[in-house]
Amino acid sequence: MAQKQKKNKKWNLWLILVILFVVAVVVVYFIWNSSFKGEEDELEPSDNTWIENKNDDGGDSESEIVEKPKVVQYDGDDPNTLDELSGVVTYAGVVEDKLMIRINIDQYLEVGECTLILTRNGENIYSSSTGIVSNVTTATCEGFDVPVAGLGQGNMEIEINITSNGKSGLIRSEVSI
Numbered sequence: 444m445a446q447k448q449k450k451n452k453k454w455n456l457w458l459i460l461v462i463l464f465v466v467a468v469v470v471v472y473f474i475w476n477s478s479f480k481g482e483e484d485e486l487e488p489s490d491n492t493w494i495e496n497k498n499d500d501g502g503d504s505e506s507e508i509v510e511k512p513k514v515v516q517y518d519g520d521d522p523n524t525l526d527e528l529s530g531v532v533t534y535a536g537v538v539e540d541k542l543m544i545r546i547n548i549d550q551y552l553e554v555g556e557c558t559l560i561l562t563r564n565g566e567n568i569y570s571s572s573t574g575i576v577s578n579v580t581t582a583t584c585e586g587f588d589v590p591v592a593g594l595g596q597g598n599m600e601i602e603i604n605i606t607s608n609g610k611s612g613l614i615r616s617e618v619s620i
Contacts, residue, residue, distance in 0.1 A: 559587045561594070
């Protein structure tokens with residue numbers, strides 16, 4: 444009679460455990476490597492780089508600063524050096540029975556005045572003045588909230604005169620009510 448070969452169940456168990464261990468080590472390696480690789484990118488200095496060479500005895504033999512060239516962020520003239528103030532109407536629309544007009548000024552200004560003039564068919568309908576508020580690199584008018592009741596329906600031209608420190612500028616736009 445032929446004998447059946449016995450399979451060693453312990454041998455199969457050890458083989459499965461070794462395979463699982465190898466897979467776990469590989470997964471941990473890739474996770475560990477990718478997490479530290481991302482941190483190295485974040486730790487690169489942005490402006491100056493210090494290079495230090497150390498002797499075997501632990502003393503500094505030389506230190507130097509390597510400066511990177513400045514990055515030009517945009518082309519064109521600096522708006523703060525212009526003789527005329529400029530800007531744009533960022534919002535003009537009706538909200539809850541008020542015509543809201545918001546303006547952004549291209550230059551950095553600490554003080555000044557914005558004068559709003561609304562016209563229709565060459566006729567002045569409304570005028571008002573407000574102060575200038577400085578932001579980080581630009582400025583803005585405090586904003587205009589004009590009651591819609593006295594304006595009527597239709598298209599209107601928006602003119603905003605900006606004055607600050609002896610400079611002035613005119614911003615034009617249109618709005619429809």
